[in-house]
Amino acid sequence: MSCTVERGSKEEALRTGLKEALTGRPPFRELAYELIDCSDELLPDLVATARKLKEQFKPGIVSYSRKVFIPLTNLCRDYCGYCTFRRDPGQPGAHTMTPNEVMEVVRAGERLGCTEALFSLGDKPELAFPEMRETLHHLGHNSTLQYLEAMCELVLRESNLLPHPNPGLLSAEWLHRLAAVTPSIGLMLETTNESLLARGAAHDNAPDKLPARRLRVIEEAGKQKIPFTTGLLIGIGESMQDRVDTLLAIRDLHARYGHIQEVIVQNFRAKPDIAMRDHAEPTHGEMLRTIAVARLLLPEVNIQAPPNLSASNYEEFIDAGINDWGGVSPLTPDFINPEKPWPHLRQLQMRSERKGSRLLQRLPVYPEFRSMAAARGGLLETKLLACSDDRGYARVAA
Numbered sequence: 507m508s509c510t511v512e513r514g515s516k517e518e519a520l521r522t523g524l525k526e527a528l529t530g531r532p533p534f535r536e537l538a539y540e541l542i543d544c545s546d547e548l549l550p551d552l553v554a555t556a557r558k559l560k561e562q563f564k565p566g567i568v569s570y571s572r573k574v575f576i577p578l579t580n581l582c583r584d585y586c587g588y589c590t591f592r593r594d595p596g597q598p599g600a601h602t603m604t605p606n607e608v609m610e611v612v613r614a615g616e617r618l619g620c621t622e623a624l625f626s627l628g629d630k631p632e633l634a635f636p637e638m639r640e641t642l643h644h645l646g647h648n649s650t651l652q653y654l655e656a657m658c659e660l661v662l663r664e665s666n667l668l669p670h671p672n673p674g675l676l677s678a679e680w681l682h683r684l685a686a687v688t689p690s691i692g693l694m695l696e697t698t699n700e701s702l703l704a705r706g707a708a709h710d711n712a713p714d715k716l717p718a719r720r721l722r723v724i725e726e727a728g729k730q731k732i733p734f735t736t737g738l739l740i741g742i743g744e745s746m747q748d749r750v751d752t753l754l755a756i757r758d759l760h761a762r763y764g765h766i767q768e769v770i771v772q773n774f775r776a777k778p779d780i781a782m783r784d785h786a787e788p789t790h791g792e793m794l795r796t797i798a799v800a801r802l803l804l805p806e807v808n809i810q811a812p813p814n815l816s817a818s819n820y821e822e823f824i825d826a827g828i829n830d831w832g833g834v835s836p837l838t839p840d841f842i843n844p845e846k847p848w849p850h851l852r853q854l855q856m857r858s859e860r861k862g863s864r865l866l867q868r869l870p871v872y873p874e875f876r877s878m879a880a881a882r883g884g885l886l887e888t889k890l891l892a893c894s895d896d897r898g899y900a901r902v903a904a
């Protein structure tokens with residue numbers, strides 16, 4: 507009897523918390539811990555609240571970025587247990603793209619109306635591998651970041667696309683340099699749980715995944731007013747509470763610097779060729795709860811979940827409060843999750859509309875952050891104005 511009463515009063519407190527969230531009072535940490543682990547009975551109320559907040563923030567729309575994926579190099583000095591992208595030199599598939607290869611993909615993307623060149627790459631492979639130092643030397647560069655900077659500048663100068671790099675950890679100087687040739691930069695925080703660097707855990711032998719180091723990069727980007735994409739990777743061994751702590755760490759930085767343009771909620775997927783092949787994947791219910799709590803904690807931040815990692819029922823993420831699908835390519839596969847094809851854009855549009863949301867093509871930098879990026883001036887400003895419409899979304903050919 508008393509258990510039933512306790513459960514009843516807890517549910518009541520959670521429902522009160524949801525009502526308060528709608529009046530501009532996000533849940534405090536302990537309440538968020540409860541909400542992210544809520545019962546199936548409470549889940550409909552949680553997602554309904556998140557959806558209302560999404561509609562207050564971005565009514566009637568969901569955005570995506572039409573992109574090409576450029577895996578500039580898949581060599582990486584880290585060994586994340588869930589990664590299928592990275593290679594050591596000499597392994598089958600190990601590759602660093604040449605400038606010609608980069609521009610071939612970019613040109614094909616231009617023909618398909620893409621507006622983003624997403625650069626993905628391993629973290630500072632030249633520090634671990636002499637082969638990468640030699641490759642960079644042949645390309646005329648001393649470091650992977652220097653090569654990336656040159657490729658972003660090339661794309662900016664010679665194409666209709668805007669670059670957006672995900673290069674791993676960056677110093678203050680490298681943030682400054684890259685921000686001159688790209689409107690936005692990404693670095694997944696993934697989690698604030700340091701214990702995942704322990705032996706056998708997801709970030710064993712991945713020194714660049716130390717949360718404190720990643721938080722420092724995100725903070726420095728804030729100081730430099732760089733529109734920044736970050737997010738969570740869920741299901742890699744962290745707890746539900748860790749997910750809340752990670753969201754709150756991002757929220758704190760955004761409150762101080764106002765530069766977080768997007769928070770991604772990405773789900774771990776098991777693959778046969780990774781160290782974590784037998785690790786359980788997060789359930790659809792976990793995704794809905796994490797997205798919804800992200801929306802409650804960050805009511806006015808763009809929240810994204812990738813549709814290609816959730817197959818048949820991804821449109822329900824709109825119900826849980828996302829307002830963006832991230833980069834979707836009509837051309838290149840998702841090299842990070844190559845076995846998970848992106849949904850065809852027409853299908854994405856239909857499924858978004860079924861959930862009452864018009865699909866809009868955005869640039870890699872979100873409309874509300876366009877002026878922050880354009881403030882850097884020069885070619886970046888000119889390109890941004892040329893690529894965007896009056897509202898800051900992608901200028902799409904009629």
Ligand code: SF4
Binds near residue numbers: 582584585589
């Ligand atoms: S997830 Fe990124 S940092 Fe980790 S091994 Fe893969 S490429 Fe390297």
